Amino acid sequence: MSDEVKLSVLDLAPVPDGSTPADALRNSVELVRLAERLGYHRYWVAEHHNMPGIASSSPPVLIGHLASATERIRIGSGGVMLPNHAPLVVAEQFGMLSALHDGRIDLGLGRAPGTDQVTAHALRRDASPAADEFPRQLGELIGFLDGEFPDDHPYASITAVPGRGYRPPIWLLGSSGYSAQLAGALGMPFSFAHHFAGDNTVPAVELYRSSFRPSPDLAEPYVMLGVSVFCADTEDEARRMASSQELSFLQLRTGRPGPLPSPEQAANYPYTSLDRQLMEQRGQHTVVGDPKQVAEQLTELVARTGAQELMVTTQAWDHAARLHSYELVAGH
Numbered sequence: 001m002s003d004e005v006k007l008s009v010l011d012l013a014p015v016p017d018g019s020t021p022a023d024a025l026r027n028s029v030e031l032v033r034l035a036e037r038l039g040y041h042r043y044w045v046a047e048h049h050n051m052p053g054i055a056s057s058s059p060p061v062l063i064g065h066l067a068s069a070t071e072r073i074r075i076g077s078g079g080v081m082l083p084n085h086a087p088l089v090v091a092e093q094f095g096m097l098s099a100l101h102d103g104r105i106d107l108g109l110g111r112a113p114g115t116d117q118v119t120a121h122a123l124r125r126d127a128s129p130a131a132d133e134f135p136r137q138l139g140e141l142i143g144f145l146d147g148e149f150p151d152d153h154p155y156a157s158i159t160a161v162p163g164r165g166y167r168p169p170i171w172l173l174g175s176s177g178y179s180a181q182l183a184g185a186l187g188m189p190f191s192f193a194h195h196f197a198g199d200n201t202v203p204a205v206e207l208y209r210s211s212f213r214p215s216p217d218l219a220e221p222y223v224m225l226g227v228s229v230f231c232a233d234t235e236d237e238a239r240r241m242a243s244s245q246e247l248s249f250l251q252l253r254t255g256r257p258g259p260l261p262s263p264e265q266a267a268n269y270p271y272t273s274l275d276r277q278l279m280e281q282r283g284q285h286t287v288v289g290d291p292k293q294v295a296e297q298l299t300e301l302v303a304r305t306g307a308q309e310l311m312v313t314t315q316a317w318d319h320a321a322r323l324h325s326y327e328l329v330a331g332h
Contacts, residue, residue, distance in 0.1 A: 005302050006041040007330060010078050010195075010226050010313035013045065013055035013062070016244075017259040017317065024055040025062070027319050032066045034323055036073040038330040043070075044078030044108060044311065049115035049123065053248055053260045060093040067101040076106025078191065078226070078311065079173040081113055084123045087137050088160060091144035095163030108171040108191060109138065111179065135182065142170070169217070171224075176200055180208040187215025194301070195228035195313055198285025205305050224309035227301065229287040231294040231314075231328040232321065238288045241325070243267065244317040245286075246279045253278060262317045291328045298329075 011031060015024045032043050045062045048054040056062055059077040067075040080090060090107075097105045111134040113120035143149045144160040145167035172183035172190055175197035183190040190208045194201045205223055212221040228245065232238040243266035250271075251258055261269075271279075287297045298310060312329055316322035 005307065006309040007039075008042040008044070008074075008224070008309060008311040009035045009040050009326065010311045011043065011045050011056065012048065012313060012315060014260045014315050014317075015053050015055050016319070017261050017265065019259070021055040025065075027322075028056075028062065028066065029069050030319075031323060031326070032070055032073065032075070034326060036070045038327060038332055040073060040326075040330065041309065042074035042076060042106060042311075044076045044106065046078050047081050047084070047110075049113075050119040050257075051115070051252075052258050060097060063097055063105065064100065067097065067104060072104075074104050074106055075101070076168070076171075077108045079108035079110040079171070081111070082109045082137050082141065083111055083134060084113060084120070087141035088144055088155075088158065088163075091141055091160040091163035094168055095145065095160055095166040098166035098168045099162045105168040106171060107168045108173050109141075110173040112175075138186075142167075174204065177204055177207045180204040181211045184208045184211025184221065185213055187213050187218050189218060189222040189224065191224040191226060191311065194225040194285060196282075201225065201285075201305060205307070222309075223305065223307045224311055225301065225305060225307045226311045226313060227287055227298070228285070229294060229298075229312045229314055229325065229329055230316065231287075231289065231291060231325045233290060233324075233328075235289045235293060237321075238290065238294075238325075240267075241316045241318065241321050242283070242286060242288050245315040246283060248315065249282050250275055250279055260315060260317050291331075294329060 011028050013024045013028050015021055035043050045056045045059050047059050049057050059080055063075050094105060094107045144163050147164040149156040170188060172179045172188050174180055175193040180190060192201055192204050209221045230238045230242040232241055240263045243263050244261050247261045247266040247269055287294055314322050314325045
């Protein structure tokens, strides 16, 4: 893989079976410090709700904690699910983060709820299809950060403090063509969720590039891919590590989300033929192997997509194995 391709980290703050969310958040601090030492470019955390195996329900709080624990690495959201929040609140939160950690904060935005529909209603208190409001909400958010509402806009008299004047780089996240096309039309960098929508990666990236219009923030398209990676000293070790995520995905798909299972639990699970089919479909876009195999797979992905950056996510039950995976991917 070319040295020009940046490597970054997506942290879902996994809660391994037998541990606690507090353990998961402490693990995130250890991982972000390691990522900084290893030279990873940025470190993002995701927003998920009502998932016992994921502790990152509040990206701004976790971002502030991680930024305070580091010095150089960029810290951001991958992403904030904008329909769950008032744009003014997001502007104030990320304006404050930018004011506290000048030049190191990213704001990645998604339009999905990051949860099930009942929990989404509990978050939003509104049963309307909020994702359809995403362009308007995005426009409001940018207006609050830049302080550039038209004079006749109902929010023209509002100043986001801090927020106005502390705009972080804004990314759009997506797993389909909708966000790809919107990011291109607005001239924003685009992060695609290859780790769970790999069949759509190439079409979405092509749509983003064909839709791209230069903006004051970005002259040319910029593509980052989220990639699920499990790297170990041997392929067998890597596949054993990946088995936890495979079972976790199956449990989520069948309405039984829980803490991240151990490889032993995965090995002893009574899989049906349908279970194995679902896992095989999901796993075909996961990068698994020893360092040489992983490097070859990532190189092929970059060649196929032209991505300028890969954001690696590793959902491993064993935290030490997770840290070692990131070390190996970085070439250490």
